[in-house]
Structure formats: structure tokens, C-alpha cells
Amino acid sequence: MTSGTLASRAEPSSAGKTLLLTSAATFMAFLDTTIVNVAFPALHEDFPKESLTDLTWVVTSYGILFAALLTPAGRFADILGRRNLFLWSLGVFSAASLACALAPNVESLVAARAVQGIGAAGMIPAALGLVLSETPAEKRAEAIGIWGAAGSMAAAAGPSLGGLLVSEIDWRAVFVLNVPIGLAVIMGGLKLPKRAVEDSKLPDLLGTATVTLGIAGIVIGLTKGGDWGWDAAKTWIWIGAGVLFVALSLLRSRSHPAPAVETELWRSPMFAAANLTSFLLGAGLFVWFLSGPLYLTTIWHYSVLKAGLAVTPGAVLSAVAAISVGRRVPPEKQRPVIVVSALAFLGLSFWAYYGLGGEEKFLALWLPYGALGGAVIGAALTSVTTAASISVHPLKFATGTGMNTTARQFGGSVGVASMAAVFAAGDLSTPQPYLDAFLLAGIFIAASAVPALWLFTKKSMAQIAETQRQIQAYMKAQAEAAAQAAAAQAADGTPVVDRA
Numbered sequence: 001m002t003s004g005t006l007a008s009r010a011e012p013s014s015a016g017k018t019l020l021l022t023s024a025a026t027f028m029a030f031l032d033t034t035i036v037n038v039a040f041p042a043l044h045e046d047f048p049k050e051s052l053t054d055l056t057w058v059v060t061s062y063g064i065l066f067a068a069l070l071t072p073a074g075r076f077a078d079i080l081g082r083r084n085l086f087l088w089s090l091g092v093f094s095a096a097s098l099a100c101a102l103a104p105n106v107e108s109l110v111a112a113r114a115v116q117g118i119g120a121a122g123m124i125p126a127a128l129g130l131v132l133s134e135t136p137a138e139k140r141a142e143a144i145g146i147w148g149a150a151g152s153m154a155a156a157a158g159p160s161l162g163g164l165l166v167s168e169i170d171w172r173a174v175f176v177l178n179v180p181i182g183l184a185v186i187m188g189g190l191k192l193p194k195r196a197v198e199d200s201k202l203p204d205l206l207g208t209a210t211v212t213l214g215i216a217g218i219v220i221g222l223t224k225g226g227d228w229g230w231d232a233a234k235t236w237i238w239i240g241a242g243v244l245f246v247a248l249s250l251l252r253s254r255s256h257p258a259p260a261v262e263t264e265l266w267r268s269p270m271f272a273a274a275n276l277t278s279f280l281l282g283a284g285l286f287v288w289f290l291s292g293p294l295y296l297t298t299i300w301h302y303s304v305l306k307a308g309l310a311v312t313p314g315a316v317l318s319a320v321a322a323i324s325v326g327r328r329v330p331p332e333k334q335r336p337v338i339v340v341s342a343l344a345f346l347g348l349s350f351w352a353y354y355g356l357g358g359e360e361k362f363l364a365l366w367l368p369y370g371a372l373g374g375a376v377i378g379a380a381l382t383s384v385t386t387a388a389s390i391s392v393h394p395l396k397f398a399t400g401t402g403m404n405t406t407a408r409q410f411g412g413s414v415g416v417a418s419m420a421a422v423f424a425a426g427d428l429s430t431p432q433p434y435l436d437a438f439l440l441a442g443i444f445i446a447a448s449a450v451p452a453l454w455l456f457t458k459k460s461m462a463q464i465a466e467t468q469r470q471i472q473a474y475m476k477a478q479a480e481a482a483a484q485a486a487a488a489q490a491a492d493g494t495p496v497v498d499r500a
Contacts, residue, residue: 014134014192014193015131015134015135015136015139015143017188017191017192018130018131018134018135018192019131019134019135019143019146019147020188021185021188021189021192022086022127022128022130022131022147023127023146023147023149023150024150024181024184024185025086025090025093025123025127025182025185026123026124026127026128026147026150026151026154027150027151027153027154028093028120028154028178028181028182029066029093029120029123029124029151029154030150030151030154031154031157031158031161032062032097032116032120032158032178033062033063033066033158034154034158034159034162034289034290035158035159035161035162035165035174036058036059036062036113036158036162036174039162039166039171039174042166042170042171043055043058043106043171046171047105047106050106055106057106057110057113058106058109058110058113059113060219060220060224061110061111061113061114061117062113062114062116062117062120063117063219063409063412063413064114064117064215064216064219064220065114065115065117065118065120065121065216066117066120066121066409067121067215067216067219067406067409067410067412067413068121068211068212068213068214068215068216068219069117069118069121069122069212070121070124070125070402070403070405070406070409071211071215071260071261071399071402071403071406072203072208072211072212072260072261072402073085073089073121073122073124073125073126073402074125074126074129074399074400074401074402074403075203075208075259075260075261075262075399075402076122076202076203077122077125077126077129077399077402078129078396078399079202079203081194082126082129082130082133083126083130083189083192083193083194085122085126086122086123086126086127086130086189087186087189087190088122089118089119089120089121089122089123089126090119090123090182090185090186090189091119091182091186092115092116092118092119092122093116093119093120093123093178093182094119094178094179094182094183094186095115096112096113096115096116096118096119097112097116097175097176097177097178097179097182098175098176098179099112099115100112100113100116100172100175101172101173101175101176101179102172121402124401124402124405125399125401125402125405127147128144128147128385128389128401129401130192131143131144131147132144132389132401134192134193140389140390141326141327141329141330141331141386142323142326142327143326144326144382144385144386144389145322145323145324145325145326145327145382146322146323146326148322148326148378148381148382148385149318149319149320149322149323149378149382150319151381153315153316153318153319157312157315158308159293159304159307159308159311160305160308160309160311160312160315161308162174162304162308163303163304163305163306163307163308163309164305164308165177166304167303167304167305202258203258203259203260204252204253204256204258204259204260205260206252206260207249207252207253207256207259207260207261208249208260210245210246210248210249210252210260211245211246211249211250211260211261213242213245214241214242214243214244214245214246214247214248214249215242215246215406215410216242217238217239217241217242217243217245218238218239218242218243218246218410218413219242219410219413220238220242221235221236221237221238221239221242222239222413222414222416222417224238225239225417225420225421230421249261250263261403262396262399262400262403265392265396265399265400265403268391268392269454269457269459269460270387270391270454270455270456270457270460271387271388271391271392271400271404272454273387273451273452273453273454273455274384274385274387274388274391274404274451274455275388275403275404275407276407276448276451277338277384277387277448277451277452277455278384278385278388278404278405278407278408278411279407279408279410279411279414280411280444280445280447280448280451281342281377281380281381281384281408281411281444281445281448282407282408282409282410282411282412282415283411283412283414283415283418283444284345284415284440284441284442284443284444284445284448285377285381285408285412285415285441285445286411286412286413286415286416286419287415287416287418287419287437287440287441287444288373288377288438288441288445289311290416290419291419291434291437291438291441292307292310292311292370292438293307293308293311294434295356295431295434295437295438296310296311296366298428298429298434299358299430299431299434300360310362310366310370311370313367313370313371313374314370314371314373314374314375315374316371316374317371317372317374317375317378318374318375318377318378319378320375320378321374321375321376321378321379321382322378322379322381322382324379325337325378325379325382325383326382326386329383331386331387331390331456331461332456332461333456334383334386334387334455334456335383335452335453335455335456335457337379337380337382337383338379338380338383338384338448338449338452338455339449339452339453340376341376341377341379341380341383342376342380342445342446342447342448342449342452343446343449344372344376345373345376345377345441345442345445345446346442346443346445346446348369348372348373348376348442349438349439349441349442349443349445350439350442351365351369352365352369352435352438352439353435353436353438353439353442356369356431356435356438357431357435358430358431377445380445380448383455384404384448384452384455385404387455387456388400388401388403388404389401389404391460411444415440415441415444418440418444419437419440422436422437422440423437
């Protein structure tokens with residue numbers, strides 16, 4: 001039996017295990033962006049001396065570090081090894097989750113959540129990088145759909161799962177949940193095959209620090225602007241300083257031999273368009289996910305658990321649509337998926353805006369609005385992730401993933417800040433501010449159809465074909481190198497050194 005035959009037989013098993021493990025880790029990372037929201041009442045009961053403003057840092061400290069470190073984490077994954085970064089980040093995330101569950105005060109909880117965000121930022125680009133590098137080219141779009149479904153399902157399922165844990169056990173159970181899952185994924189991940197990594201220097205540490213501080217500053221300003229006031233100097237100092245730091249990092253990255261941000265990737269029109277599309281989708285997605293449960297609990301007076309269950313159909317159909325698009329729609333036909341999905345969501349938003357109100361209409365309106373909305377968002381996110389991933393060289397998979405996910409998280413921060421401004425202008429005891437938020441989500445997502453027109457064009461498809469040839473050559477070279485190393489080891493007993 002030849003080494004090529006062995007490689008071909010082992011590849012599906014390795015790809016399947018990798019997809020399962022990385023999807024589980026991705027589910028945890030995105031679950032913790034929403035699941036903590038429903039624990040607020042219980043947190044306030046346990047820490048009655050803390051203001052609600054201070055408690056919001058339990059959410060924002062995670063989001064800030066998650067968004068800020070995604071881009072440099074992608075670069076580190078490509079250089080240090082995706083498997084290594086994935087396992088270490090998962091360990092940090094799991095340990096921080098345990099620290100959150102044991103936190104004796106809010107300060108400790110906020111600090112642990114920040115560390116949790118650092119771990120999540122390392123897991124995501126490394127996870128998708130592993131999926132793409134281990135999956136055969138013809139199965140890659142389907143794998144992206146399954147991986148994306150894990151994130152979509154987690155983000156939408158957070159309120160219902162969190163409500164169940166908080167109501168039946170305690171808010172600390174929200175964090176304890178991550179520990180056994182994290183340990184199980186680490187044990188499985190240790191058996192994943194090691195791969196060679198890029199022979200390059202570590203990214204520019206100063207550039208990494210400035211882009212991290214910059215994104216953090218912008219997110220803090222946008223997140224806290226509603227509390228501080230949009231005309232407050234503090235708000236614009238944070239945002240302005242953040243923009244300045246990001247600009248400095250990007251300028252430095254253009255000429256640095258090992259840049260913190262791979263600005264070179266933006267020379268691909270398809271990758272740049274995918275980043276902008278992700279930004280707008282993220283803005284609408286976060287507004288929709290946050291405003292829905294608030295509307296249900298405030299206007300229809302649902303319990304936290306009931307409100308969470310009411311948004312679950314959207315989560316399920318989002319996952320189904322993501323898998324279906326990845327499995328059944330080839331990349332060259334995915335541009336219409338994003339455009340049609342974005343416009344369909346705008347139509348659903350207008351339907352909800354004019355149809356919903358103080359009277360409960362769950363079966364007649366909310367259920368189809370939420371279910372269909374989740375389906376079109378899941379389809380669109382899978383297609384834009386496919387566009388971003390196949391438009392970069394295989395050695396830059398993790399970097400490209402980090403940049404694209406940062407765009408979506410950063411868009412989410414802008415969306416939440418816009419939603420806060422809408423809420424501040426209205427009476428939250430009435431339906432109108434929430435309906436305005438639903439329409440705002442629709443406008444953001446509809447806007448994503450514009451940059452999506454630059455995805456999968458004829459010129460882009462030619463670039464994709466070249467990228468696919470590079471991927472095939474890369475995978476073939478990896479298999480040949482592994483076979484030669486194994487043959488050398490068998491011949492003289494010399495240990496095989498793997499830098500991954």
C-alpha cells in the first residue's frame with residue numbers, strides 16, 4: 001500500500017474529527033457573546049451594591065478583547081501553528097471560564113471575562129484555519145457551512161440556554177458549562193495531526209499592540225457612548241484615539257516585513273468586499289439578536305426562559321441553512337445567496353415593523369419572522385465566509401479568517417451602539433423603539449448586498465481557480481513531505497521534527 005493511499009484514507013477521518021472539535025470550540029466562543037446577557041438579573045441579585053452600568057462590563061470586557069485580538073491571533077496562528085494556538089487558546093478559555101464561575105466579586109468576574117475573550121480570539125481563526133487545511137478542496141464549502149452553523153446556532157441559542165441554566169441552577173452554571181466541553185475538545189485536539197507552519201518571523205509586536213488598543217478603544221467608545229452621552233468628550237476621545245491607533249498600525253503594516261495586519265490581503269477585491277459585507281451583516285445580526293429578547297420580555301412580558309425559547313427556531317433554521325448552502329451551492333453561485341438573503345431580511349423587517357406591537361402575535365408573525373430571518377442570515381454568513389476563505393492563500397487561512405471575523409465583531413459593536421441611540425430616543429415601555437431596532441437591523445443587513453456584488457465575479461472566480469491550484473499544490477507538497485519524512489524515519493530511526 002502506497003503512502004498516497006494511506007494519506008487519502010486518513011484524510012476524511014482527520015477532516016471529520018477536526019471539523020467536530022473546531023465546531024465545538026466555536027460554539028463555546030460565540031455562545032459566550034450572548035448567553036451572559038440573560039444572567040444580568042441574577043448577577044444584580046448576587047452583587048446588589050454594583051450598578052447596572054458596572055455590570056455591563058461583564059459583557060463588554062469579553063467583546064472588546066475578542067474583537068481586538070482576532071486579527072493578530074490569525075497572524076500568530078499561521079506562524080506558530082494552528083493546532084498549537086487552538087489548543088493553548090482553548091485551555092485559556094476553559095480556565096478563564098472556571099475563574100468566572102468562582103469569581104467572588106464583579107471586579108474578578110470582569111477580569112476573568114477579559115481573559116476569556118483573549119482565549120476566544122485565539123480559537124476562532126485557528127479553528128477555521130484547521131478546518132480549511134484538513135478538508136479536501138471539494139468538501140471545503142460544505143465544511144465552512146457546518147463550521148459557520150456552529151457559530152450561528154450558538155449566538156442565537158445563548159438566550160434560551162442561558163435562561164434555562166440561570167432559572168434552574170445559577171448564573172455561575174453559564175460559565176461552568178464551558179469547562180467539561182473545553183477539556184473534552186482539548187483531549188481530542190491533542191490527537192490531531194501536526195502540520196508544517198510558515199517559516200517566518202513573529203508579527204510586529206508594536207503594530208499588534210496598536211491595532212489591539214485601537215480596536216479596543218473604538219469598541220469601548222461605541223459601547224459606552226450611550227451611557228456617557230454621544231456629545232460627551234470622553235466618548236469621542238476613546239473613539240478618536242482608537243481610530244488613530246488603528247491608522248498607525250495599518251500604516252506601519254504596509255512596510256513592515258512581518259506586519260501585524262496583513263494589509264496585502266485587501267489587494268484582493270473579493271477579500272476586501274467580503275470584509276465589508278461581514279461588517280454590515282454583523283451590525284444587523286447583533287441588533288437583531290439583542291433587540292428580540294428585550295422586546296419579548298418588556299412588551300409581551302415573556303419570562304427570560306420563554307423569550308429565549310421564542311428565538312430558538314431562528315437559530316435552528318440558521319444552522320440548517322448554513323449547512324445546506326455549504327453543501328449544495330457551489331461557490332460560483334453563492335453571490336445571489338447573499339444578495340437575495342439581504343433583501344429578503346429587509347422585507348421581513350418591514351413586515352415586523354408594521355405588524356408587531358403590544359398585542360402578542362407569536363404564531364401569526366413572530367415565529368415566521370424569526371425563523372425565516374434566521375434562515376436567510378445563516379445562508380448569507382456561510383457564503384461570505386466562503387468568499388473570504390477561498391480568496392486567500394492556504395498559508396494565510398487563519399489570518400484571513402481572523403480579519404473577516406474581526407470585521408463582523410466590529411460591525412456588531414457599531415450595530416449595538418446604533419441600537420442604543422435608537423433606544424435612548426424612545427420610551428422603552430412602548431413597542432416603538434424595539435420596532436425601530438428591528439428595522440435598523442434590516443437596513444444594516446440589506447446594505448450588505450452592495451459590497452456582496454463584488455463577490456464571486458468572473459475576475460474573482462479566475463483568482464479563486466488560481467487559489468485552488470495553490471491549495472492543491474500545497475496539500476500535495478504536505479503529503480509528499482510527510483511521506484518522505486516517514487520513509488526516512490523508518491530507514492534510520494531519525495525522529496521527525498514537526499514545527500507545528
